[in-house]
Amino acid sequence: MAIQKPSHTFTKIHLKALRTNNFKILFALSFTVFINTFSFAQDIPKPTDSIKPAVKDSVVVQAKDLIKDGAPPEKAQDSTTTDSIKPKKELLEHIVRYSATDYTSFNQKKQKLYLYNDAEIDYGDINIKSGSIVIDYSTNTVYAKGILDSVGTYSQAPVFTQGQNIVEPDSIVFNTQTEKALIYNSKTEQSGGTVIAQVTKKENDSVYFIHRGKYTTAENLDDPEYYILLRKAKIVPGKKIVTGLANLFIYEVPTPIGVPFAFFPQSEKQTSGVLIPTFGEQNDRGYFLQNGGYYFAINDYVDLAVLGDYYTNGSYGLRLENTYAKRYRFRGNVGFRYENLITSERGFPDYGKSTVYNLRWSHSQDSKANPSSRFSASVNLGSSTYYRQSINQINTGAFLNNTLSSSVSYSKTFEGEPSVNYSVTATHSQNTNTEQINMTLPTFQGNVSRIFPFAPKNGSKKGIIQNINFQYSVRGENRIQTTDSLFFKKEMFDDAKTGFQHSIPISTNFKLFKHFSLSTSASFNEVWTFKTIDKFYDNLTDEVITETVNGFDAFRTYNFSTSLGTTVYGMFNFKKDDKANPKIHAIRHVIRPSISYNINPAFDKYYETAEVINADGLTAADIEIIQNENNLEYSRFDGGLFGTPGKNFSSSMGISIANNFEAKVRDKDSTATEPKKVVLLNNLNFSTSYNFAGDSLQWSPVRMSGGTQLFDNKLSVNFGATLDPYALDNNNRRINKFNINNGGSLFRLTSANMTMSYSLSGGGKNDGSENRGQGRAIQENLRSGGRDDDLFGVSEDFSRQNEDADNKKDEEPSAFYNYKIPWDLRLAYAVNYSNNTRQNEISSHSLMFSGNVELSPKWSVGASSGYDLKNKGFTYTQLRFERDLLSWRMNFSWVPFSTRASWNFFIGIKSNILKDLKYEKRRQPDQRL
Template identity: 70%
Template sequence: MFSYAQDRPNSGGEIKPSKKEDSISVNIKEVINPTKTDSTLVISEKGQDSTKIDSVKPNPEFLTDIVTYKATDYTSFNRKEQKLYLYNEAEIYYQDMEIKAGIIVIDYSKNEVYAGRLKDSLGEYTQHPVFKQGVQVVEPDSIRFNIDTEKALIFNSRTEQAGGYFDSEISKKENDSVYFVKNAKYTTSSNREDPEYYFLLRKAKVVPDEKVATGLTNMFIYGVPTPIGLPFAYFPLTKKQTSGVIFPSFGEQNDRGYFLQNGGYYFAISDYVDLAVLGDYYTNGSYGMRFESAYKLRYRFGGNIGFRYENLISSERGFPDYAKNTIYNIRWTHTQDAKSNPSSRFSASVNLGSSKYYQSTINQVNAPSFLNNTLASSISYSKTFAGEPQVNMSVTATHSQNTNTEVINMTLPTVQASVSRIFPFAPEGETKKGILQNINFQYNFRAENRITTTDSLFFKKEMWDEAKNGIKHSIPISTNFKLFRYFSLSASTSYEENWSFKTIRKYYDAELDDIVSTDVNGFDAYRTYNFSTSLGTTVYGLFNFEKEGKDRKIKAIRHVVRPSISYNINPAFDKYYDTVEVVNADGDTVEEVEFTRFENSIFGVPNKNFSSSIGLNLSNNFEAKVRDKDSTATEDKKIILLNNLNFSTSYNLAGDSLQWSPIRVTGGTQILNDKMTINFGATLDPYALDNNNTKIDKFNIDNGGSLFRLTSANLTMNYSLSSKSFEGEDESRSKSRDENLRSGGRADDLFGVAQDFADQRLNDSDNDQKKDEKPSDLYKYKIPWSLRFAYAVNYSNSARQDEISSHSIMFSGDIEFSPRWTVGASSGYDLKNQGFTYTQLRFERDLLSWRMNFSWVPFSSRSSWNFFIGIKSSVLKDIKYDKRKQPDQQL
């Protein structure tokens, strides 16, 4: 029951109200459980026919939906004040609006909601209001919200917008999409109480997830105002990719003057593809343009494409060192999801352009690529036709370009097709046994159009004039079977037919006194075949070192030997060879020159000489079983001593001299927990040299020497180790390495790191997570580090030169001296010529919301340094300062 006291009216007569029928019938239903604090208020209206009762249009109802509210301590409704009070952990839900606070008051007379904090026993305010409408969340000290107009006044609010944070003294919510703020702090720092920096927005308009427009604003660093300010500013807040201007970098270069670099426009074409148009301009007239686009369709394919063009001018017109150079580069990568179409696949990896592009460009991203000697491209499409037998088909276009000689080799295109192995005598659904059932054959088809050209003739008419093309058909037939239980015998023969559409003809020209070669257009073909067989087995040897009563460290060594012998016959197809007679003035033949009309065939020429040779090969593998250092291990540990140790040579039965081929020795192993890879090789020649260092048909041991002459040897070692190697896989700098690979560089950073300090895409994505790790209370600090090096040495002695032809070491490493200081270096040393190779030093400082980088190439023709400091957030990445010193002008 509820009762209210009323004042007695003054005497003066009684006024009886006249009975009138209201045009609006309101049915109020309120359900409140006095034993619980949760309740639901339902208010509904039923309008009657106004044309019969009242011509006045009814007022709109106050609440048009269910209001759900609750509180921990109590809920109280004051009918006189028309207010509903919710106290302690109060919550109210209405349509898409949600308010949580220490205390909430709903004023039905004004259609407003008030939310505020509570003061605890120590006088501290707790339970700050949290106002949420749609996806917008605001955390103020207090809020006043009008349900009817959906306008609000918010005091000391805190909200997050697109990675940035707003702390505003007073905010006025105009509607769902517009806020007006006064004396607001905008920052990207995660430290809300003491941000490293912020922009003071004295008066600003905020459109959530879209933009912020403000008047006078300036930057504060740790609460100290700075002169870095603007009379007005614009901050984008969108969470989606949108089109916009890309702010350029300013600077000066020694031989090109002042410049604007990497400025342009970004086009957010759709959710599947984008485009960035960037440009550079130098005051001496040089300019450059770049087009970069990325595309991706989930579960189908993805890739990126880029085109770079630069018109570079050096010195001034009229000076002797004046030069004008045009360079370009095209890159395209395309990958197809394996699940999109299992029977067909399309892929592309393109990197072509001017041979001197990476040597001429000064972009930091291309730093590790300027040492590349080769640019390579490949575009391929393959299709599998299921059935029995299965047919595979592929079309490929390739490109290989030597940046030193500027020679370009291309295949446009290469068409290949093959039919899977067919076993004509094998029983269906049973295991194949014996020589007859294992007989199988294939059919392979290859058509190729090959072009060799240079930079200056690339995609010009002369390039196509030198094209060579041809078609090759091959049918290999083979079988294998067991012999004497322990030996495997295989035999094979192959038939090839080569089609050529251009041959040559040679004749002697008496006037020129020379042999002249002319092209003959038309179809021609030659056919070849060969035969080979091999016999091999596997021998296992175990050397056991265990003895009863003794726990030795080395338990056993296993030696696996795989010897094999092969025999090959290549018939002579001299019917495809002709001779040209060279005659003198008297008509006498003085010389006969032999040639084949298929000399320009892309698949080689027919074999002229009969060959019959025996090949010998011996493969070895060594493994050891040792006691595990872990005392809790239940089994011994297996380690590899030598992955392989191979010996190979051959003996030519049809040769009349120098019948033995040099013995080739190769081997390799991995040590230090498989972190160091070692490969070695050597060539041993049994024949001696004469006084002119020419090989003669006499064994070296019979000429007073050793059994073999060491003609060449090589050793390579690669080592990669980091502190994370003992914890898991190290994925640092993966994006930078991907950039190197796309440009034809190495998969490591031994030639340096691709850097673009203003481009967030090349930053390590796990840096922030790593910095947020909390140190242990105990005194134990880990210093992350990484080390990579490659060592190579080559020895040559084929003509008694007895010299180290090349000897070098390359190394790269990074070390994190403190949680936010990282130092790295990439360099190398030429041990033969005694000089350092290309060297890059890197210094990085994590400044929480900012980052600072310094990159230095101390010497070489590309000596330079680059300093950068800027905000990490992609929203404010244009707020930066960078300074660079380019290489000195080369005269």
């Protein structure tokens, strides 16, 4: 965790001329020009031409076709039987169905049909709704327009529908014979965008031509905040929009952002296409292109995004993001990230080169897919320094992660009596600070459900005999311990440990004296291992040598335990019959004491002694060498996967007391008839043990733990402490003497800890229950193994967050000003105290906080930070600003200090169809020397 004092910070500015490879700069610029010139956001597959039938020319006739062998000559037909004059085409090809509210009038002389008020006409697949419709049968023309009401308001504008295309113009002229139309002041939705045009020419049912049209994704079409002016364009509904010169207008103000020609793909299905990269500059890596690549829409179930980063100093990165899903079966995603990072320039003292990678996989199975088997995966592994060294803004929220973990499991259940189930699991745990990796490849677990051999066929089980039960379980592991540098190398598997553990527990329970519950159990365990050790003394090196012996071996152990427990209820009533309704009615105290006894025999037959012979030929016994200090007595199963059989006889008693406190208080609601129940302490537990077989230090330290929730469960408090009854000597080692007999208190506090988390919110309808605009960023934190909140910051990949914007609908604006400002705040406090060896110190003491405030319906700010109260410095800090610009979205993120100090500005369109129309700028501060 990076710590920096807010004061006394001095920065030395060192200017260093960095050599940038000109070829790499030229390559980046060429790649940029290529994307802007020849690529587009989506790729529509070209329809293949159908095979046309071969038609022979009637003029070319071969001789062998005139007279066929054995065929009679063809009889000549009378020309009068076939009329050479084609029949006249019907006036209308389809039946015309029409209706109107006020009147329907037909003028026989002018061959016109008049419909007025809520007029509607159906002709084939064409439907027109309008205030006024005139059908001219002489010219096969339909005129449709709105009507003026009594106050002069234009209403009931036409709605033209043909198939799936809907056009809403001011008026329309449509020819029923050619199916051509002139549409005035139309608004047409095309795959998430809207085309607004003054005059539109409908060529046929699939082609439209417009002049000076406006293409926008704004919601307010009467006054769009932005649009792209299409001076001449061709529209093929559901397929594409092709235009000539086009440029961007913001609130009717033209901007220099434009293209000489453009292609807007229109498709209701998922399509492949280029992902436009982000441009920027970093002080130690030069100019860069980041998060650019190609999206492959493989099919309806699988997709793939290939993204890359490139820096002009030679650094580069690669990302593969895959999502797959099948309804009612499963869904998941796979991601692989690789970065080759170069710092500074070759020849400088701060030059460095590193390679980091990360692999993530998440898979979940639908519960309806198979009730008897289940497969799931959650994988997050890679370089320990990946999140600390990665320079991609998508990993900002995972910068403080110190643990990577993975789990892939499959389980199967065989129904029956008894039922049998097994599971196979592969796990991975990685500490990014120590770079230590623990893996199980795999873990096998199988068990048979509990069997009650003496239980009655009907009714409940009673007594000690009927409750006797046993089960069988087996566990096998292949455990690997390695480091980051040996990950997935041959040396990683050299020290792997493999073994099996079989367990058969037998237990029963029954009531004793009506108020006590007595349970007793015995367990038999057998451990199989494939590696043991052997120790012997080497005279040359004068040390004990340990060798690994490969081969099957096993040991068997057994133990016995019993426990007795009960539940005691205490009630303290404060409400009196002769008094008014008090604030506290009663307090209930629930005590659950328990006492247990465990006995483990000594299995010293599995232990041996390695004799040490000195130069005089004397053994360890002759020269009185203390075996424990020289580690001469050992078991061949030492260091085994499932432990070592106990050498010493053990007989111990465990004591524990669990407490729970609840209260009934007067409800603030005066209409409530019953008092309100409030939890004072969720739990307050004490536990210790006494070893009867021990010769000293027989009492174990008392462990105390507790927790509660306050302020309507908004404040969660958990605490714990360890109390040692024994004293310390002058060397701070425990001695067999009670602390109270050594001049101290009854117990010696050796450690204590307390954690608190507080979450509150207010204002608005949501009351801050959701992280506004951070849904995708929080999910990215979780997939990276981070927190489910923003206490450590969130991802800064703002272009990906825009994909969720279309699903969020703005609330209806109120006519009155809402003085309640939506906000949310999260606090996390942790303190740890250590006093094992009289150090009497606070080992860690920190406060973390994060919050978001909506200053207005369109402005929101947020911050994540913390303060180390022990080392007196701020922790990793991130400040966030967001502005909702209706169809656009603007974000600014700032990390003011630490090694990740940076800022990131983004502005872009929310809609997915134009999400590549964006501007993003990021910069890091000068290096501090």
